[in-house]
Structure formats: structure tokens, C-alpha cells
Amino acid sequence: xxxxSDILQKIDRNIGKKIKSRRIFLGMSRxxxxxxxxxxxxxxQKYETGINRISASRLLGLAEALGVTITYFYDNLTSNVAExxxxxxxxxxxxxxxxxMKIDNKGFKSAINNLVKTLSEASEA
Numbered sequence: 001x002x003x004x005s006d007i008l009q010k011i012d013r014n015i016g017k018k019i020k021s022r023r024i025f026l027g028m029s030r031x032x033x034x035x036x037x038x039x040x041x042x043x044x045q046k047y048e049t050g051i052n053r054i055s056a057s058r059l060l061g062l063a064e065a066l067g068v069t070i071t072y073f074y075d076n077l078t079s080n081v082a083e084x085x086x087x088x089x090x091x092x093x094x095x096x097x098x099x100x101m102k103i104d105n106k107g108f109k110s111a112i113n114n115l116v117k118t119l120s121e122a123s124e125a
Contacts, residue, residue: 013050021090022066022067023048028066030048033065
């Protein structure tokens, strides 16, 4: 069984990765987020890597600055902390999401969604 501090560190890293992913998705630099939060970009980097733990009030401020609810940071989080996605996988997901949001045609979006569902089901089989 993992020590309590190991679990807490994994949670801190998981929350940090969600901060970074959302920031990148919004096309926001660390400096821009830091200015919104009135802290240094180095502090944002420490939050994103899980080096520094984030207080509840600061996490609420980050949620507001990133346009999400505070629960966003805890979605899909279990006491065991789910397997972490590779950084390359995260970057690809963000890139796909950005490109998807640029598509105006609802039919194209639906077709892409169906394609992804089909491919994911085929890889599970």
C-alpha cells in the first residue's frame, strides 16, 4: 500500500497537469495566467509540476481564471489516482480539441466524433 504522502503527491501532480492542460488549451502562457492570479510564473510552474501544493482559495482562483469549475481538477480522481497520461498523449488530445473547435460544420463534427468512437471501440476489442 502506498504511503499517504505518496498519494497526496500524485494528487498534486494530477491537479497540476489539469491546470497546465487547460492553460495550453486556452492558448494562455504561464505569464498570462500568473498575471491574472497576481503571482509569479515560476509559482504557476511549481503548481503545474506538483512541486507546490495549492490552497483551496488559490485553486478556486485558478478555476475562475481558466474558466472551469473547481470540480474540474478532481474529475476522474480516485484515491489510487488513475494512470497518468503521457505528456505526448496530453499534447495530442489538446491539439485535437483545438482543431475540432475550429470546425464550423456540425455534420463534420458529428462524423469526426463517430469516427473516434468507432476507432476506440475497435481498439478495445
